[in-house]
Amino acid sequence: MGKVLSHMTMSLDGFIAQPDDSIGELFEWYEAGDVAVDNPNETVRFAVDDASATVLRDLTENVGALIAGRRLFDIADGWGDKHPAGSPVVVVTHQPPADAAERWPTTTFVDGVAAAVERAKAIAGDKDVTIASANVTQQALALGLLDEVCVSLVPVLFGEGIPYFSVLGGGHQLLEDPAVVQGRRALHLRYPVRR
Template sequence: MGKVFTHMTMSLDGFVADPGDQVGELFDWYAAGEVTVPNPNENVSFRVDDAGARVLREWTGNCGALVAGRRLFDIADGWGDRHPVGAPVVVVTHRPPEDAATRWPTTTFVEGVEAAITRARQIAGDQDVTIASATISQQALDLGLVDEVCVSLVPVLFGDGVPYFATLHRGHQLLEDPIVVQGRRALHLRYPVRH
């Protein structure tokens, strides 16, 4: 069975978007190099440095399912039913869109974080499950469902916005020492979670 990990690109002061849900300079590292990393969504391109390419390939190469929240899904317009990781998407929501079956046929809508992770694991089989949503990441950590926390840390300060981590209801969470990859416009960090 694969692992469950979170991944978000984050400002140095801990935000994954500004107060208006815009990512600003956070995604600059996706265009900061000469190496093209292909993905199934023709509307998204990755031209990163060598280190960023290794990280992207590692995170997407074994991804069997991606879990996102409804807010991010709506902001991204469902990635056109083709998320750049190339895996099926499971969206945590109380209310699936009315046109879900026709507009997003490969996307699964599930109520509750634990149910979404369970469904994503079923879809992924032996591959990894990636959580790409700040709120869902926090809830999954609270439930003890995360094996690794990944951050692409970007050299910008937002001052305010959507935090990657806010209140963990379970409280204090210890992580192992990070695996660090220095890239252009991003420092990529992987922290195994202590269980």
């Protein structure tokens, strides 16, 4: 069975987006090299350095399902039903879009984080489940459902915005020492969650 991990690109001061949900310079590392990393979404192109290519391939090729919150899903317009990770998407929402079945036939909508993780694991089989939303990550961590926190830390300070982590239910959460990969325009960190 695969792991349940989260991955977000984050500013040095802890933000995954600006207050208006725009990403600013966060995704520069996706275009900071000359190594192409293929993905099924023809509207997305990755050209990264060698080290980042290894990280990106590991984060996408081993994913059997991806979990997103409704806010991110709406911002990305459901990735046109082709997430760049190449896996089915499970969206946490209390109210799916009315036209969900027609517009996003490979996307599953569920109510609640625990249900989303359970459904994503069933879809993923032996592959990993990746959570790509900050709020969903925080809830999964509080529920003890997260195995690893992955961060692509980029050299920009936002000063304000949407944090990767904010108030954690249950207080401090210790993580193990990270695996570290230095890429161009991003430092990639993978922290196993201490049980």
